[in-house]
Amino acid sequence: MSIAVFPGSFDPLTNGHLDIIKRASGIFEKVIVGVGNNTSKAALFTPQEKMTLISTVVKDLPNVELAIMKGLTVQFMNEVGAKYIVRGLRNGKDFEYERDIAGMNSALADVETVLLLAKPENQNISSSMVKEIGSMGADNMVKFVPKAIVEALKERLNAQKSKIVLAVASLLVIVGIVVGVWPLNGYIESPGEADDLAQFVKIDGKKDTSKGQYRITSVYLSQANGFKYLQTKINPHLSYATAKEVTGGQSSATFSKVQDFYMQSAIANAEQVAFKKANKPITTKYRGIYVLSVSSKSYFKKSIKVGDTITAIDGHHYENSDSFIKYLANKSKGTKVTVDYTRYGKKGQATGDTIKLAGTKTAEYPNGRAGIGIVLTDNVAVTTTPKVSVNAGQIGGPSGGLMFTIKIYDQLTGDLLAKGRNISGTGTMSADGYVGEIGGIDKKIMAAKAAGSTVFFAPYVKPSKELLKYEEQHKTNYMLARDTAKKYAPKLKVIPVQTFDDVINYLQTGKVIKTTDSVK
Ligand code: ADP
Secondary structure (H helix, E strand, C coil): CCEEEEEECCCCCCHHHHHHHHHHHHHCCEEEEEEECCCCCCCCCCHHHHHHHHHHHHCCCCCEEEEEECCCHHHHHHHHCCCEEEEEECCHHHHHHHHHHHHHHHHHCCCEEEEEECCHHHCCCCHHHHHHHHHCCCCCHHHCCCHHHHHHHHHHHHHHHHHHHHHHHHHHHHHHHHHHHCEEEEEEEEEEEEEEHHHCEEECCEECCCCCEEEEEEEEEEEEEHHHHHHHHHCCCCEEEEHHHHHCCCCHHHHHHHHHHHHHHHHHHHHHHHHHHCCCCEEEEEEEEEEEEECCCCCCCCCCCCCCEEEEECCECCCCHHHHHHHHHCCCCCCEEEEEEEECCEEEEEEEECEECCCCCCCCCCCCCEECCEEEEEEEEEEECCCEEECCCCCCCCCCHHHHHHHHHHHHCCCCCCCCCEEEECCEECCCCEEECCCCHHHHHHHHHHCCCCEEEEECCCCCHHHHHHCCCCCCHHHHHHHHHHHHCCCCEEEEECEHHHHHHHHHHCCCCCCCCCCC
């Protein structure tokens, strides 16, 4: 009996394949269609599925059988007792390929390859072309594929498409999540706490037990990421600030050291203002100049560190930073100077040249000032009777100054001012009693509201003409606080203050200072 095998991938079976099967079935007594599992191509159908599809097409050809074929064709032929391999030829390329395979097979076993020429109408049909035009939605697929296979093919191609869409979509979701939680080099500012100062301040070792409350308000900083950043676009009480805007480019360790110092210095100023106003004994000792930052142009950038306190320059001790600035201002650029400093309680000395300080030209210094290239502030030690101790916990920065001053003063003078009120506020306090502006006041209003405050002290510093020239829409701290309260905390009364006296006046008499809005 002449048995032939027609091996192929048939992924899917095309009209070209079917024609070869039919013609072979007219030549040989038995034709076995060997359904292969082509490993080099990503198959659309499993061999089993292909068998099912092909069987419906060849059911009217009694001498045609189907089999799944693994391994070499010649091995399979040996198993089924076939002597002939049938292959189809569409073009010269097929011929070259089939000739090589035929040569190999006849070298491997006693088999004969019979090549059947494709009919002209089938010469351009291939399984891969069928898949391609099918996936693009061609509707006259019956020209290329047996009718019984068209539907199965379309269905499979659609399923594959949605699988790809799903894969792309899930990839996008994963990318979205990664982008969303990836940390950004910046911070999210949100309303922090309005803490009752009674828990932080002790005078003569005693906590205050009066009914009223003075609250220090804070802004909460958290590391930003993509999701949190998006929240700032929706939630008006959240905002994003770059790391540079928050820390001024300092490392987080240096930044928190400086914030700590600011807090200590705010407390020292608060004690000075409160004790002077209360006519209680206080002495101050000038420790020196506290270094807030060192310029990259400074000759001292390696020897002096943020947090150092400079105690002398060229052996001269000063009583405040103004005298230190004056001593250096008129020196010519490149003059050698020696500074004494203390760092973590240890003394040190450094020598370097003076530099010209950028942006310091004034009437007094037409050529600008000389200096050593540091940003500085006074470091003052305060001793009081009775003794005040403040523990601000996690809170840093200078913005608690105003509220500390009120708290210390009222406790010191018999708790007459709060009158049971729940009072919040913010603002720096200078040693001579002036209130200064701070950042994030809108968030502090929300913190005060959450703590149930009804009064909020906000710094009012009248903007200079120069500032308004550059920033027409400039809002003073007071305005921003007032507008935020109007919108989100209508029960909170925002009181503008310029000095500590304004605070006392308001608490005693309810009198509010006059302000003018900078925006006309
Ligand atoms: P393979 O991966 O083994 O080439 P195919 O399914 O692509 O599997 O083809 C199987 C056989 O059918 C091959 O000999 C091929 O040349 C032949 N063939 C493919 N398409 C046609 C067609 N349109 N007309 C005639 N023969 C074809």
